């Protein structure tokens with residue numbers, strides 16, 4: 001199946017196809033026809049790289065930023081997180097493996113298809129099944145979903161990781177990020193995400209940023225947690 005990307009004007013085209021790799025696992029994969037030297041990409045949550053991140057536990061900056069390091073009573077149930085810019089779902093899956101119930105929200109339909117495929121594969125793996133069951137995949141625009149009164153109070157934390165503009169100065173982004181950027185056209189409207197998220201009933205809003213980037217929308221966070229080459233800006237909601 002060949003699909004047309006959102007940015008037709010830039011002349012990109014992609015193939016979405018099921019590829020069975022040397023490990024015998026069939027994965028829905030996205031191939032950039034204009035980049036024949038790039039292999040296909042897929043949403044894969046069962047990689048050694050992600051396993052290492054998950055093994056770093058609830059004290060890692062991402063987990064602390066969303067509040068996963070705070071004890072919860074059985075009555076409270078799992079921390080409810082909206083990953084409002086899900087992408088390939090790696091951050092969201094990490095949070096689910098660390099105990100959160102995660103709504104993965106993505107506006108690009110092709111990326112959503114990759115996410116659904118990743119979840120189905122994770123459901124079939126013993127060590128990942130419970131986390132995959134705590135994940136739901138929503139297709140839509142974050143600004144609308146967050147502002148929808150039907151979703152009021154649904155999430156404890158809203159997590160935002162929009163693409164950072166390619167300033168041409170930094171090292172080339174990863175192959176996955178480069179293809180995602182070409183598929184979606186980048187997230188030039190990223191600043192518009194923060195105010196609706198802050199106006200929601202979520203107790204905190206977390207934004208992932210490159211270390212040296214200004215805060216999203218120029219709005220200073222309440223707290224920051226530093227990671228490697230990136231940081232998590234945390235906005236605590238005084239009304240929640």
Ligand SMILES: C[S@@+](CC[C@H](N)C(=O)[O-])C[C@H]1O[C@@H](n2cnc3c(N)ncnc32)[C@H](O)[C@@H]1O
Nearest residue numbers: 085086087088089090091106107141142161163
């Ligand atoms: C940098 S990627 C996220 C990577 C992700 N954190 C991960 O771990 O794989 C950003 C994603 O957010 C999506 N996105 C950006 N703005 C959005 C919006 N307003 N609503 C829904 N999805 C959005 C983009 O389509 C893109 O797939």
